[in-house]
Amino acid sequence: MKAEERWQARFRAPRVTLPTWARQAPHRAVYRGNASGAWEIYAWDRSSGQIRQVTDRAHGTRYGAIDPAGRWIWWFGDTDCDTDCHTDGHNTDRHTHGGTARDGRGDGYGVWSRQPFHGGPDEPLAIPPGHPCGLALASDGAAAVGRSSRDGFEILLARPGSEPVTVYRHDEYAAVADMSLDGSLIAVNHSEHGDALHPAVRVVRADGSTVAELNDGPGRGVTGCRFAPVPGDRRLLVLHERRGRREPLVWDPVTGEQREIWLRVRGEISADWYDDGRALLIIHSQRGRTELLRYDLAGGGLTPIQSPHGVIEAAAPRPDGTVEYAWSSAAHPPVVRSSNGHVVFSPGRTPPPSVPLEDIDVEGPGGRIHALVSRPERVAAPYPTVFLLRSALPGFGGGTGGQDDDSFRPQVAAWVDSGFAVIRVNHRGSAGYGSAWRDALRGDIGHIELADVAAVRDWAVERRIADPDRLVLAGTAWGGYLTLLALGTQPKSWTAGIAAAPIADHAAAYEDEAECMRAVHRALLGGSPAEVPERYAASSPITYADMVEAPLLIITGADDRRCPARQVERYLRALAGHGREAAVYRYDADPGTPVVEERVRRMAASIDFAVRALGRA
Template identity: 55%
Template sequence: MGGMTESNGSPRGDTAMPDWETRFRAPRVGLPRWAKDAPDRSLFTSNATGTFELYAWDRTTGEHRQVTDRPNGTTGGVLSPDGEWIWWFSDTDGDEFGVWVRQPFHGGEDRPATPGLEPSYPDGLALGRDGTAVVGRSTDKGGSTVHLVRPGQEPVEIYRHQQSAGVGGLSHDGSLIAVEHTEHGDAMHASIRVLRADGSTVGELDDTRGGTEELGLSAMGFAPVDGDSRLLVGHQRRGRWEPMMWDPVTGEETALVIDLPGDLDADWYPDGTALLIDHSHHARSELWRYELASGELTRLDTPPGTVSGALPRPDGTVEFLWSSAAKPPVVRSTAGHVVLTPPAVPHGIAQAPDSVPVSDIWVEGPGGKVHALVQKPAGEGPFPTVFDIHGGPTWHDSDAFAAGPAAWVDHGYAVIRVNYRGSTGYGRAWTDALKHRVGLIELEDIAAVREWAVASGLADPERLVLAGGSWGGYLTLLGLGTQPEAWAVGLAAVPVADYVTAYHDEMEALKALDRTLLGGSPEEVPERYAASSPLTYVDRLRAPVYISAGMNDPRCPIRQIDNYVERLEELGHPHEVYRYDAGHGSLVVEERIKQLRLEIAFADRHLNPRGSQGGPAEPALPGPRG
């Protein structure tokens, strides 16, 4: 097949809903986040209407109320400390550029939350008990700002710099403001500055040392007690993420000795006496309680799998969102019950069908052992196999429920997800290895896993699919060009396709990240951008390629994708393109189903895997730069 086909993705005429579609349409809820001074008022996301929107939950009455209702969905929201107001970010069709608005908790009209501030990209928000808001912003004009917004007053700028920065927190009494910044020019390793309300500096914590020894910091939150100026900080001083205490007023730093392997995230218990530790290791996570006075560490009852978020309640219990590759997500409590069930949905689906569990494989790669997660259908291999590559790049795949990989398994494909160099969760050195030879490094690790998959008999070498979204979409296009003999089909969603044009069109924070990854701008290191750009290798492609793109995407903008597609057309290379009216992915359930249906159909047509014949096989088990 030559040239381009514009796909429409019209639904099949089946009367029975297959399991893979049910997993998308099943009602889901995010972790409910409660108001600090009104813990019976919570805010959560749900897809109950078919689009992910914000919902208010009054725990005293049990009432759920839909807060937002927009064609492309809404997920960015926060409650004021008193629980009286819901703040949510209003952009245009998923372009991530907009303003904060607010709505009364029990309903009412939306109104501007930060009058006087022009639309921008959001870079953090912190709300104080006196109605003060600390708002982080950036625009296409470059640079980051932080503004103090008090009720009835004009916004006051308290921070500005050309490098990327964002709001890291507000102290309990509202007197101290934490700003994460990258003034040193390394967008992957932030420093922390604590300011007063007038913008003057209280303290600075900077672990950057120049060269390859730069270390990142993360603000995890001020102590939840008046008069306590300690800030919980994530650091990488011992080669991984772990917490420490820093008092910006006195300058005192307190190390916390927590003897667990892997990365550690932390949050305060509401009384300030203990920390909730989220322990992530080898693509799974669990929860612990750490007593600040004694250093005692107690494991909380969390099943094997992945905790996608957790919050301690005033009564000492913890609510957390849990799932595994085989089991769909649920909001649990350490008290032993399910915390929140989704609102009713029109189609009557109660819950998502189960999928198959993942198995772990470790492969020796050029930079060390590479961890990958494998799901496979029933029967004996070799199977047609999808390498589903995660985005980020600073992210990692985990043993968590994902409807996309489960759908491929239902259709007779094995699925392999690779935590390549650049991924988080395997130590600072593994993440920071992604420099200068961007894209090529990750593909070396993916190639090592591919060789294992074929040699082990799992994967059919003639039916290998390279797929991914965002950074995974970028690696897909780059891999098809640099490893053309390896792949039979490519599926790239919201990808970087022309790195130079992407750099010039993308949001400012991503420009800073690209300069860090590649060592400069396209004008400063043109050879690195050329070596890492899929457009450079487009004439080497052998595999047919499917590309989907959001028309309003600020992260992987549409012009650079159009440049790549235009070159495919000139070459007469087989491809299909699907453009949709949203940003960096979609929050609309039917749109997600449509896109995956198009991808599966494209792969089936070009591979015709056994048992598929162009259509879905029965599942073996019952039932989204960034």
């Protein structure tokens, strides 16, 4: 198979997410899959093996959930009017953290709908459209729905047969964390104190009255995760940062009792409940790999769960005590496995494998930097090298998207098949290396990350891994922003740049973006553009447009306001004003589109641009 055919086959191979099941009907499950050519929601009856495609939308569907009784499948459908509200998190059978499902041009502004498990008409939720900020479902059919708009953030409770009522509202960022199985308690992650990167958690009753609040103060986030999956159980699983990293605790908001889970493992920790509420599934992440452990609450025992070396994107315990998880590594394509050794679900043909990763550690200006190197086969070093910058917002959410890791990435494999080495840097701002590392860039975004990237670049050149005359900097969303900033502030360091859906002007982006993105901007830069204009200017690529020398490809969409198009157009005009010009690829869908063929087209355009740019260098 030719190189181009190999990398395109990876994008086109059918994939699925970890199926999530109804707590009270575990034979009913939902998952996302791309067999139709776009990522859509599917229903799976595990007892009969029957699979049904639930959604069929022009640009795919990002998020779905199933209620605890297994009666309803929920999904978010957007309209053609505004932008998306993105937060990191994991989908479960009873709740989905903010994110966006895409339709039309994929603007992320719309409402949740539900559909009977075995099919039937969609029932849109009767609330005003907004940007999604979480969904939680109870066993009696109640739904707690988070939404935002220019009017602020709102949590609504919708019960069958009743009009939705507002149980929480504030101008600062807030999202539904979860709802107790009986629907009596709702956990809300909020930033009323003005810091969306370090939330507090509040538990409210169905009438909106406050039960309790957990707030560890400035710089220490407390994030509500899940209520115990047992009827009448009030305990809420929470992640805190009291010892410089995210760790779990179990909190009873009625009595105020807290139990911190002390684990003698390095790295970052997240957790989920076992089905009986007597144990926790621990997901331990260190240096871009993950492992699973069981923590028994009664005796405090910690038991490893066997899994291959690599990355577990999602995991959940089944009622029988086994654990199912979605796993991959850089060399091995994704698969859904069980802790008993079986493959749970196979979407069809397996994509071609890729090369394994090499870990490197480089001394940087803020401490030791962990980076990952993928080397092309049958190519001699020093290699033409792509520094691929991560798309996730720094410090926001703390999920696996907040760091580069050993998971299977078709875009990385595509560059490697095309003869490039790929280097990914877990610079300051990355999750997985402690709270201080993640928070180090606040107030000076962009420049701190790029100082770490520069240190790894110099290391790779000195050791003749990377050819200094053939260095490409590339990234999407936040990675696209860093690419533009680097081309202006480090113009002699890079041969070419590829920036997809970038932030080019923070102040202009702030004017157009969704409220949750504004909240993150305020947290990262210490205020709004009106309050700290000098910080917004200092961190904006447009400020350094006159310094850009390298060939540049910008991938942008007219209706993508997560990285608003207007500020990208301003940057292009600034380049032109200084006698410089960028190549532009324009799209209709979002930068992380669920549509497979659009991802293939963008990848092909990026490789073609890089090859031509290096050929001219």
